[in-house]
Amino acid sequence: MSTVIEYLRSRREENLAEFLEYLKIPCVSTTGHRVREGAEHLAALMERAGIDTRIMDTAGHPAVFGEVKGPEGAATLLVYGHYDVQPADAAEGWTSPPFEPDIRDGRIYARGAADNKGQHFAQIKAAQAYLETGAALPINVKFLIEGEEEMGSTNLGAFVAEHRDLLRADIACSSDGSLHPSDRPTITLGCRGLLYVELISRGAGKDLHSGIYGGAVASPFWRLIEAVRVLRDEEGRVRVPGFYGAVRPVGEADRKALAEIPDPASELAAALGEEGMRRIPEPAAFYERTLVQPNLNICGFQGGYSQEGVKTVLPGGARAKLDFRLVVDQDPDQIFGDLCEFLDSEGFGDIEVERKAAFFPSKTPADHPLIEKILSAVAARGEPPIVFPNSGGSVPDIHFTRDLGIPSLWFPFANADSNAHAPEENLRIDLLHRGSELATAVIEGLA
Amino acid sequence: MSTVIEYLRSRREENLAEFLEYLKIPCVSTTGHRVREGAEHLAALMERAGIDTRIMDTAGHPAVFGEVKGPEGAATLLVYGHYDVQPADAAEGWTSPPFEPDIRDGRIYARGAADNKGQHFAQIKAAQAYLETGAALPINVKFLIEGEEEMGSTNLGAFVAEHRDLLRADIACSSDGSLHPSDRPTITLGCRGLLYVELISRGAGKDLHSGIYGGAVASPFWRLIEAVRVLRDEEGRVRVPGFYGAVRPVGEADRKALAEIPDPASELAAALGEEGMRRIPEPAAFYERTLVQPNLNICGFQGGYSQEGVKTVLPGGARAKLDFRLVVDQDPDQIFGDLCEFLDSEGFGDIEVERKAAFFPSKTPADHPLIEKILSAVAARGEPPIVFPNSGGSVPDIHFTRDLGIPSLWFPFANADSNAHAPEENLRIDLLHRGSELATAVIEGLA
Numbered sequence: 001m002s003t004v005i006e007y008l009r010s011r012r013e014e015n016l017a018e019f020l021e022y023l024k025i026p027c028v029s030t031t032g033h034r035v036r037e038g039a040e041h042l043a044a045l046m047e048r049a050g051i052d053t054r055i056m057d058t059a060g061h062p063a064v065f066g067e068v069k070g071p072e073g074a075a076t077l078l079v080y081g082h083y084d085v086q087p088a089d090a091a092e093g094w095t096s097p098p099f100e101p102d103i104r105d106g107r108i109y110a111r112g113a114a115d116n117k118g119q120h121f122a123q124i125k126a127a128q129a130y131l132e133t134g135a136a137l138p139i140n141v142k143f144l145i146e147g148e149e150e151m152g153s154t155n156l157g158a159f160v161a162e163h164r165d166l167l168r169a170d171i172a173c174s175s176d177g178s179l180h181p182s183d184r185p186t187i188t189l190g191c192r193g194l195l196y197v198e199l200i201s202r203g204a205g206k207d208l209h210s211g212i213y214g215g216a217v218a219s220p221f222w223r224l225i226e227a228v229r230v231l232r233d234e235e236g237r238v239r240v241p242g243f244y245g246a247v248r249p250v251g252e253a254d255r256k257a258l259a260e261i262p263d264p265a266s267e268l269a270a271a272l273g274e275e276g277m278r279r280i281p282e283p284a285a286f287y288e289r290t291l292v293q294p295n296l297n298i299c300g301f302q303g304g305y306s307q308e309g310v311k312t313v314l315p316g317g318a319r320a321k322l323d324f325r326l327v328v329d330q331d332p333d334q335i336f337g338d339l340c341e342f343l344d345s346e347g348f349g350d351i352e353v354e355r356k357a358a359f360f361p362s363k364t365p366a367d368h369p370l371i372e373k374i375l376s377a378v379a380a381r382g383e384p385p386i387v388f389p390n391s392g393g394s395v396p397d398i399h400f401t402r403d404l405g406i407p408s409l410w411f412p413f414a415n416a417d418s419n420a421h422a423p424e425e426n427l428r429i430d431l432l433h434r435g436s437e438l439a440t441a442v443i444e445g446l447a
Numbered sequence: 448m449s450t451v452i453e454y455l456r457s458r459r460e461e462n463l464a465e466f467l468e469y470l471k472i473p474c475v476s477t478t479g480h481r482v483r484e485g486a487e488h489l490a491a492l493m494e495r496a497g498i499d500t501r502i503m504d505t506a507g508h509p510a511v512f513g514e515v516k517g518p519e520g521a522a523t524l525l526v527y528g529h530y531d532v533q534p535a536d537a538a539e540g541w542t543s544p545p546f547e548p549d550i551r552d553g554r555i556y557a558r559g560a561a562d563n564k565g566q567h568f569a570q571i572k573a574a575q576a577y578l579e580t581g582a583a584l585p586i587n588v589k590f591l592i593e594g595e596e597e598m599g600s601t602n603l604g605a606f607v608a609e610h611r612d613l614l615r616a617d618i619a620c621s622s623d624g625s626l627h628p629s630d631r632p633t634i635t636l637g638c639r640g641l642l643y644v645e646l647i648s649r650g651a652g653k654d655l656h657s658g659i660y661g662g663a664v665a666s667p668f669w670r671l672i673e674a675v676r677v678l679r680d681e682e683g684r685v686r687v688p689g690f691y692g693a694v695r696p697v698g699e700a701d702r703k704a705l706a707e708i709p710d711p712a713s714e715l716a717a718a719l720g721e722e723g724m725r726r727i728p729e730p731a732a733f734y735e736r737t738l739v740q741p742n743l744n745i746c747g748f749q750g751g752y753s754q755e756g757v758k759t760v761l762p763g764g765a766r767a768k769l770d771f772r773l774v775v776d777q778d779p780d781q782i783f784g785d786l787c788e789f790l791d792s793e794g795f796g797d798i799e800v801e802r803k804a805a806f807f808p809s810k811t812p813a814d815h816p817l818i819e820k821i822l823s824a825v826a827a828r829g830e831p832p833i834v835f836p837n838s839g840g841s842v843p844d845i846h847f848t849r850d851l852g853i854p855s856l857w858f859p860f861a862n863a864d865s866n867a868h869a870p871e872e873n874l875r876i877d878l879l880h881r882g883s884e885l886a887t888a889v890i891e892g893l894a
Contacts, residue, residue: 110638192658196757204723210744211639211840214772215736217681217726221745225672236665276763279664289662298668299760304747305768310599310643310803312840313746321752323662323759393658394757405522428488431651 004129008436015436016108017193018045019121022390023101023110023239026171026241029084029151035061039147044082045121049128056163059372060157061147065166068141070126075446076140076368078400080171081120081435082149085112092421106414106429112420113427113443119175120142120145122413122435124307126443129436136445142169149176152357154397171370172400172408173442175435180386181406181432185378185438187373188410189254190390191397193326193333193361199227199317207304208314217223220303220318228320229346231296231339238296238324240342246329250292253367254389261287261386290392295325321356325392332358362397363390364407370446371407376436377445410447449577455883458576462883463555463876465492465570470548470557474533483509486594489530492568498590503610505602508594510642512613515574515588515887523587524819525616525847528567528595528864532559533868540870542776548879553876554862560874561865566622567592568884569860571663573890576720576883585894589616596623599804607846618817619847620889622882628714628863629832631880632825632885635819635838635857636701638844639738640808641771641780643767645749645800646674646790653763654751660761665764667750668683674795676766678743678786683815685743685771693776700814701836708734708833718800737839741773772839779805809844810837813855818854819884824886860885 008015022045027038037061039055043184047052051066088111089100097100101110108118123143130137144167148154158168180186203220204213214236233239250258266282270282280286289295299322302307304315326332340353364371366387378385391410400408413435414420450611455462476483486502486509493500498513508531520548535545535558543549548557555565570590577584591614595601627633649668651660680686697705712730719727727733736742746769747753751762771831773779787800813834825832838857847855860882861867862875 011564029656030460068780149717194658194761195760202722204719204726206719206723208723209840210746210770211838213737213771214770214839215742216729216733217723219745220522221748222679222683225676225875229672229676266808272651272653272655273648276653276655276664279651282663283653286663290660295662297761298666298751298758300751300753300760300762301668301748302755304745304752306747306749306753310768311746312641312643312744314744315747321757323657325658349722350624391658392661402716
């Protein structure tokens with residue numbers, strides 16, 4: 001066993017105690033509550049670890065940047081994470097208060113335990129282990145821990161553009177998300193993109209009594225559902241011209257990775273139950289459909305009455321909330337323009353389209369040389385990782401692959417049942433410690 | 448001036464004071480809050496007025512029944528009203544607390560002032576005026592004041608069926624709703640019916656992350672909007688077979704009444720503004736379309752995310768909330784069955800249809816002899832009433848016209864801007880007093 005691993009194992013109690021302190025700060029970015037205090041606490045924690053750290057302003061909440069130098073000419077790893085957390089209401093299903101970390105059955109229960117404090121904490125402890133044992137850190141490591149991920153990383157793109165030189169690296173590694181339910185090390189090499197739009201059908205501008213006005217004023221939903229349905233054909237393919245034109249064929253290495261992901265049938269059944277499974281006509285094609293293919297989803301309709309029970313209302317306006325999931329190299333900006341033109345050409349010029357959110361799809365090929373080295377190094381620790389060509393959901397990966405021009409992997413340490421974004425968020429203590437050890441595998445892989 | 452009118456005018460202060468006490472009881476039927484106390488207060492008030500009164504049980508909140516006998520062989524008038532009120536949240540736009548009546552600018556501000564306490568109070572005071580002046584009451588008057596109107600009068604049909612003999616009358620008069628904005632006496636002779644259904648498209652049974660599942664699981668909204676749109680043709684006509692088959696042609700007297708309603712253009716413009724008016728292609732045909740023709744309205748969609756902003760969710764199920772407004776002699780029971788069959792025949796057997804509420808349409812012809820007598824008696828008081836062949840909204844009129852087999856008029860006393868069901872509900876004091884006087888015109892008309 002290496003000195004670094006030995007050291008990490010000897011420091012488990014101290015590391016855990018330090019981590020629990022970090023969890024006590026409710027740095028909820030959407031409310032702005034004690035966010036700067038979170039950045040300051042993290043910066044102090046990184047400084048104590050021997051990392052040269054500074055708090056850097058953005059147009060929103062600050063980012064924390066840190067750097068540890070390795071040998072001249074060595075590779076540089078950029079570790080990404082976020083210290084901001086989701087809101088948490090103690091009244092909604094928490095056994096212990098969300099910002100008073102509680103240990104039960106080998107898990108730490110607290111908001112942010114898994115998403116994402118525990119995961120970048122594990123990365124920091126890995127770097128610290130090299131510094132404190134005197135084992136030479138074989139590469140340069142930079143840390144970029146932002147404070148706005150739970151708000152959609154709104155200012156991350158501008159920050160990366162402004163600090164390209166500072167952030168220059170050979171590869172990015174983000175420890176966010178969660179492990180495959182088998183606990184096997186899990187590496188994801190990109191993400192689907194997102195274009196979230198609202199289609200708006202104008203009505204009287206205020207809700208009316210459907211008895212008094214129904215017949216003279218039409219519900220704006222009649223028009224809206226016609227507009228929404230022209231967006232797909234009967235097979236569910238998106239009808240916006242050019243939508244599939246930019247889709248890059250799946251490469252050989254990604255295709256191989258896709259085939260090697262364990263069959264999802266039993267996990268899906270556990271997560272969705274019988275009723276849910278009936279909605280997945282081809283469980284075996286689950287990853288093909290959710291990772292490699294784009295999709296158009298209706299999230300919901302806004303307007304009129306949308307709660308339980310009866311209300312006879314003639315809506316004053318109506319909105320359809322749609323998300324397009326995109327794959328490389330689909331461009332949400334381009335698609336937004338094409339969508340507006342398409343609706344116009346189909347006779348829906350009266351339907352307004354509002355762009356609400358966009359993420360570019362992003363990918364790093366599974367056969368990139370640095371990725372192959374890391375995969376080998378992780379496998380050498382005992383278990384070959386499960387490799388996802390990309391995730392179905394959307395993360396700000398584009399700022400690494402496109403803006404910094406480097407390969408990027410997502411290497412989470414948290415348990416699959418961490419309840420991120422939900423009550424009872426938790427992180428298994430064994431996985432917190434394993435995370436630091438796996439982080440050293442990345443460092444060794446790049447050495 | 449008659450003794451009765453003189454007496455009513457001399458008692459205005461006492462009547463107002465008594466009315467304010469009645470308004471203090473928050474008999475909100477949907478919460479059940481102090482409803483029986485409301486019934487007891489009303490019964491005591493009626494007893495003091497000289498009406499032989501009893502509180503009668505229903506399967507829900509009790510009804511209050513009262514009776515005053517006139518000469519042997521005289522006509523019998525059944526006055527309908529409701530003592531239950533809509534909920535009211537003091538925090539939502541009330542200047543004074545909703546159950547602490549406040550007088551400002553000649554109006555009484557309180558929940559229930561107009562809907563409906565003030566209006567049946569005026570009827571009670573009219574009967575009392577005959578009894579206290581010793582002027583012989585020329586007809587029999589019965590009162591049925593129920594406690595569940597704001598919940599949809601769920602148990603009124605059963606109550607009427609059970610007490611047909613007790614309720615036997617020659618005509619029903621309901622003082623609910625509001626006057627034409629001109630303040631001219633307003634008489635409505637029926638209502639459109641209602642069939643409120645939910646179309647249900649089943650999904651996974653719980654909301655899913657649209658990134659993780661989108662593509663493998665389809666949003667249930669895709670299916671639902673297809674089912675909804677087949678219900679109408681391009682002209683907006685309902686495609687359910689037989690839907691228009693039972694529609695009774697508009698009679699001559701009703702057609703004439705329709706033509707004599709003042710042009711709604713300026714009132715509509717005031718109520719809806721420029722944006723709203725753009726949604727009424729034919730203001731001159733407003734009453735034709737909203738009173739005499741049926742309509743199918745989409746109230747809203749339930750499922751997934753329907754609030755402001757962005758949430759990327761794949762809905763676990765979806766519901767369309769639809770209301771059919773029906774005209775005589777459309778039968779909501781028949782139409783419900785036809786609707787289910789039609790969806791099935793169109794290939795939507797997977798879409799469930801839930802029946803949520805139903806009212807039968809109801810009508811009394813404008814040339815019914817008793818109606819003609821009342822119209823003359825009201826006109827003799829100074830102003831000829833505006834006659835609506837029926838209302839666009841739905842009221843439990845069918846229990847009088849069909850179940851008791853008698854003509855029925857709706858004769859409201861409240862101002863058009865009473866804000867019923869909204870904050871700042873109010874009743875103009877002059878109209879409260881005028882209401883009692885107009886109620887005596889009905890009595891005289893039937894004498």
